[in-house]
Amino acid sequence: xxxxxxxxxxxxxxxxNLTALETVLQAAGPVETVWCxxxxxxxxxxxxxxxxxxxxxxxxxxxxxxxxxxxxxxxDFQAFxxxxxxxxxxxxxxxxxxxxEFLKSLPERKEIGEVTLVHGSPRNPVWEYIxxxxxxxxxxxxxSGRVCLVGHTHxxxxxxxxxxxxxxxxxxxxxxxxxxxxxxxxxxxVGQPRDHNPRAAYAFYYPDTFVWESHRxxxxxxxxxxxxxxxxxxxxxxxxxxxxx
Numbered sequence: 671x672x673x674x675x676x677x678x679x680x681x682x683x684x685x686x687n688l689t690a691l692e693t694v695l696q697a698a699g700p701v702e703t704v705w706c707x708x709x710x711x712x713x714x715x716x717x718x719x720x721x722x723x724x725x726x727x728x729x730x731x732x733x734x735x736x737x738x739x740x741x742x743x744x745x746d747f748q749a750f751x752x753x754x755x756x757x758x759x760x761x762x763x764x765x766x767x768x769x770x771e772f773l774k775s776l777p778e779r780k781e782i783g784e785v786t787l788v789h790g791s792p793r794n795p796v797w798e799y800i801x802x803x804x805x806x807x808x809x810x811x812x813x814s815g816r817v818c819l820v821g822h823t824h825x826x827x828x829x830x831x832x833x834x835x836x837x838x839x840x841x842x843x844x845x846x847x848x849x850x851x852x853x854x855x856x857x858x859x860v861g862q863p864r865d866h867n868p869r870a871a872y873a874f875y876y877p878d879t880f881v882w883e884s885h886r887x888x889x890x891x892x893x894x895x896x897x898x899x900x901x902x903x904x905x906x907x908x909x910x911x912x913x914x915x
Contacts, residue, residue: 676702676876676877676878677701677702677703677874677875677876678701678703678704678705678874678875678876678877679698679701679703679704679705679727679872679873679874680704680705680707680819680857680872680873680874680875681694681704681705681706681707681857681860681872681873682706682707682708682709682735682789682821682822682856682857682858682859682860683707683708683709683735683821683822683824683858683859683860683861683862684706684709684710684711684714684720684724684859684860684861685709685710685711685712685713685714685737685859685860685861685862686710686711686712686713686714686715686716686717686719686720686761686861687713687714687715687716687720687860687861687862687870687894687911688714688716688719688720688723689716689889689890689891689893689894690860690861690870690889690894691720691723691724691860691861691870692723693870693887693888693889693890694860694870694872694887694889695723695727697872697885697887698872698874698885701728702728702729703728703729703730703731704727704728704729704730704731705730705731705732705782705787705819705875706724706727706730706731706732706733707733707735707787707788707789707819707820707821707822707857708732708733708734708735708736708738708776708789708796708821708822709735709736709737709738709789709821709822710724710732710735710738710773711737711738711741711761711765711769711773712735712737712738712740712741712754712757712758712761713737713754713757713861713862713903713907714757714861714862714894714898714903714907715894715897715898715900715901715903716897717761717764717765717769718764718765718766718768718769720861721765721768721769721772721773722768722769724772725772731780731782731787732776733776733777733778733779733780733787733788733789733795733821734773734776734777734778734789734795734796735789735796735821735822736789736790736796736797736822737754737758737761738773738776739796740758741758741761741762741765741770741773742770742773742774744796745796745797747759753904753906753907756903756904757903757904757907760901760902760903778795778796779792779795781813781815783815783877784815784816784817784877784880785815785816785817785818785819785875785877786813786814786815786817786818786819787818787819788818788819788820789820789821789822790820790821790822791805791809791812791820791822792809792812792813792818792820793808793809793812798822799822799823800820800822800823800829800854800856801823801825802838803829803836803837803838806829806836806838806854807829807831807836809854810831810836810852810854815852816849816851816852816853816880817849817852817853817854817855817875817880818853818854818855819854819855819856819857819875820854820855820856821856821857821859822856823856823864824858824859824862824863824864824865825856825858825859825863825864825865826840826841826856826857826858826865826871826873826884827839827840827841827855827856827858828840828841828847828853828854828855828856828882829853829854830851830852830853831851831852831853832851841855841882841883841884842884843884843885843886844883844884844885845883846881846882846883847881847882847883847884848879848880848881848882849880849881849882850880855873855875855882857871857872857873857884858871858872858873858884858886859871860872862907862910862911863914864910864914864915865914866913866914866915867886867914868888868891868911868912868913868914869886869887869888869889869914870886870887870888870889871884871885871886872885872887873885891911891912894908894911895908895909895911895912
């Protein structure tokens with residue numbers, strides 16, 4: 671594996687799951703730079719705690735997610751399904767002033783060297799899902815560097831552009847994945863994975879060598895489920911954590 675020097679921790683879709691976030695940060699070990707691709711809040715029981723923890727991370731660049739934007743009134747709650755709306759209403763009532771101000775400060779898009787950071791897609795940074803080759807293909811013209819990092823789908827993966835042909839790949843966890851051509855990469859979700867793998871997802875990016883590493887880690891799902899139930903949040907948001915759907 672590449673040297674840990676100058677590596678960037680990439681996380682996304684924390685969704686107010688402090689237990690998953692803390693487990694990921696412990697598993698990642700010391701890092702000098704963190705990129706967060708948005709959706710700190712929504713679904714889960716720990717919105718203020720997650721915002722505070724994200725704010726404390728070193729050399730942080732954090733993007734605005736669609737749930738974050740909804741809390742700020744930038745997206746109508748009606749754009750979300752019933753359970754997501756219920757969680758958003760609860761979250762809005764729980765968030766303190768410091769959390770709201772931090773969410774207000776988040777950009778929709780950021781370029782750092784050869785990397786573009788967004789939550790959804792470079793074409794529509796907050797809302798569009800990149801879930802298939804066709805959508806990925808249309809998005810390559812909307813960023814200019816070698817790498818675009820996205821979240822939003824809660825599924826780790828890569829879309830690779832080779833001679834005008836886009837292929838979908840899933841980088842093998844715990845191994846080095848060289849980024850040789852223009853690529854859209856998704857680290858997966860910390861707080862609510864949806865690829866039928868319940869372990870929290872995160873990644874490392876090595877800007878000096880254009881290398882990506884996907885990682886998964888088990889966390890105490892039952893404790894999060896108990897907090898979701900105590901808060902009166904939809905049961906679905908507790909149940910789905912167990913199987914990663």
